[in-house]
Amino acid sequence: MTDVLAVRYVGARSLDTAPASTSPPGPGEVELAPAYVGICGTDLHIFHGDMDTRVAAPAVIGHEMSGRIVRVGADVEGWRPGDHVTVMPLRWDGTCPACAAGHRHICHHLDFIGIDSPGAMQQRWTVPASVLVRLPDTLPLDRAALVEPTAVAVHDVGRAQVRAGERVVVVGGGPVGVLIALVARASGAEVRVVEPGTHRRLLAEELGLTTWDPAARDVAELVAEWTAGAGADVAFEVSGAAAGVETAVDVLAVRGRLCLVAIHPRPREVNLHRFFWRELTIVGARLYDRDDFERAVTLVADGTVPADRLISKVVPLAEASSAFDVLEAGGDVMKVLLDCTDRSEGEAA
CATH class of the missing domain: 3.40.50.720 (NAD(P)-binding Rossmann-like Domain)
Structure with a gap:
């Protein structure tokens, strides 16, 4: 297999491309092959350097994604390689006052994956199995990248x-x-x-x-x-x-x-x-919970949200800088996706 890539934020208005980690997933983890990653307003704030007090460069960012499971770590049940998934990119401590009150999605010590920890703009990505959300196999993965904003x-x-x-x-x-x-x-x-x-x-x-x-x-x-x-x-x-x-x-x-x-x-x-x-x-209204994600999958899958109509442009992962430039320019653009597919592995889009 050829080297897989990651796009990293390295400083204000600066991205680079580097080899991505391919170490086996640990207990309770899965390794994903992201297919498409959307660029959102938060990613643009990071790109501008506005979140440098929170994002430690170099950092792999991105949290609007769809992809497939590649490998499954020990103690992971209900998931197997090939499953189509997206990620609800939140990890909470479960002990703070917000969590105790049932509001884990706004935990006082929330880890927003893709901001506070490595994100999806890479061809291989290891995450806890607990953050996975299942996608229908019939839902095209480019459209599924809009589940998170939905x-x-x-x-x-x-x-x-x-x-x-x-x-x-x-x-x-x-x-x-x-x-x-x-x-x-x-x-x-x-x-x-x-x-x-x-x-x-x-x-x-x-x-x-x-x-x-x-x-x-x-x-x-x-x-x-x-x-x-x-x-x-x-x-x-x-x-x-x-x-x-x-x-x-x-x-x-x-x-x-x-x-x-x-x-x-x-x-x-x-x-x-x-x-x-x-x-x-x-x-x-800050984020979402799992019920919101499950509802979003249904709305995108049944066409209530015509995700394909909102995708303005798809750019190869290695050309991520140009995708950010397109969004910066404004104009006739809604959603821009990065195509993270590892073509050497023969993955279908």
Whole structure:
């Protein structure tokens, strides 16, 4: 077998390619052959050097993945080589107050695999068997790479307690925003997506979603017309922009719910008077749990989430730097995947 590769973050805006470890998996571990790895906003933050206090270079990053099991370590039951899997990239200590309260996914000492420990941007990857999530053999592995961000959307919609018949505004039509809109729609909600980018609006509309351009019309006025003056039941802030926060708050009905999804790197001004006046609720939504992942697998597999339509580009692992450049440039791009397939092993895409 030829050397297998890993892409490593080595410093701000710098990646390199190095041999990947192929040591046998230990007890309770499995060795995976990642097929596809998605690049998300967190990966871009790492690439920019914004997370150097947390990510120790050189570091293999990446956590949105699909692949196959190659080898199984001792004491692993229920898994065998060839199984198609994705990874729920969370390890918790099980002892902190959050874990004790049943919130292990936001453990006080959480190991987010791909950030705090080696990730999926490599052709061989050893992980605990406990983080595996089974994929249907019939689900193409490129589409399966979107299970993790879909699990984010499932968790977000659950945190906001979206119910059938409710009116939902999603502020930000990037990959996670569109996924939230699709999951909310599948829950029976009426959905509007607010997005200034023409390409993203057109893609959302091709998926049957109604979109609004905030540059063309005041969103609060549009919501007032849509709801006969009542306002939206739920708003998701996915843009990460100060204007997005303002819009998400302004569109809410009495006792509306704001779900904060985007990571805001700095404090934002929030109209607390409106929270008081309309008895609004704000909830944070950070990650997901296993039920969210299982639901996400179903939504991608049955086509409720048309993952193939969200994949803009697939780039070979060895050309990862160019994939990050594509995302940095913006424009007509949603999801970019890295193809990690080890062609020397004859693996099918």
